Amino acid sequence: MEHSLVQHSIIILVIMTSLGVIFGLVLAYANKKLAIEVNPLIHVVEDVLPKGQCGACGFAGCMAYAEAVVTNPDVPPNLCIPGKAAVAKLVGQLTGKAAAEVEPRIAQVRCAGSRAKAVKANEYQGVQDCVAANLLFGGPKSCKYGCLGLGTCVKACPFGAMTMSEDGLPVIDPDKCTGCGKCETLCPKSVITMMPIGAHVRVNCNSHDKGAVAKKACSSACIGCTLCMKECPHGAIKMDKNLAVVDAKVCMEKCTNPVCLAKCPTKAIKQAVLGVVPGSEDTVA
Structure with missing residues (x-):
């Protein structure tokens, strides 16, 4: 009986091995016949x-x-x-294609709401991720438009061009930022946008709240007073739901003296100094 079991096992082993060889040959043949040649270019x-x-x-x-x-x-x-x-x-x-000119650009953080300037609405103790924090009542800040400061953009930057400052705001390294826009797409508050290299001024705010509400939530908020817009002789500044928006191209082409900076009561609009914490431009300009 033992001899019969051994013979049976050997037969099964031979059959399985044969099947494996056959399937292997079939797959090798199919791979060769169906292979798609990749253009080396x-x-x-x-x-x-x-x-x-x-x-x-x-x-x-x-x-x-x-x-x-x-x-x-x-x-x-x-x-x-x-x-x-x-x-x-x-x-x-x-x-063999014509390459149109690529406009150099860099990421900008439209928020100067540091820990010292922005009012907290609650204490967040969850996952240290901006997207996760935003799901919980819009995050811990009273301003629901501001940077949450948990560094999701910094971790995601494929070029290591971002760091978190001690004030809880991202800082862009102009020597490393390629303007790829990955940080822009990940920010749940849409705080990060791209601006042209060489822009004269930028608005360090993303709030669309009315003036009194915005100022109560953050001391550096744009309050929608329209003074910068009225002062600009080139029409480069418009208001979008209580927020000043600068047309960087018009500003770069026509403006040599940004008089709008002196008129902003909260200093939400600043010179576009690169590589510094938003809101601290005056200390290095």
Whole structure:
């Protein structure tokens, strides 16, 4: 009986091994027959991209963009924001496409509501993440438009261009920021936006509350008084639901003396000094 069991086991082992070999040969044949040849130019283009995998181009990573720009004639060569004009030109040369000029830009934090200036509505002790904190009554600040200061943008920056200051606000390193916009898409308060390199002034506020409410929540808030808008001789400042908004292009093209700065009663509008905590521009200007 034992001899019979051994024979039975050997037969099963032989059958399974044979089946494995057969399936392996079938898969190897199918892989060879069905293999899709990858255009080698795709890898060449990918090699010149910054590899930040930031998604600023609108595709899921550098490889996806490289494949699209090589194989799709409608995909332009200048979509890699971090690569700026140099990469756009090179991709254009490799793919035979004309590369339009890429406007250099940098992230800006539209909030000067530091721990000393912004009033707290409650104490948050949950997960140290801005998105999570925002789900709980909009976060711990009385101003529901301001930076939550938990550093989600800093952790997500693929280029290490952001740090958290002791005041609880992100600081952008102008030497490292590529303007990819990843921090902008992650911020649950839409505090971070992109501005052109060379902008003269910026508004360090994101609040759309009326003046008295905004000022009560934060001493550096824009109160929608319209003084800056009235003072600007070039029409570069408009009001958007109680918040001053600067048209950076008009300001850069026409303004040589930003008189709006002296008129702001809360100093919410400041010179666009890079690499400093929002609201502290006067100390380094």
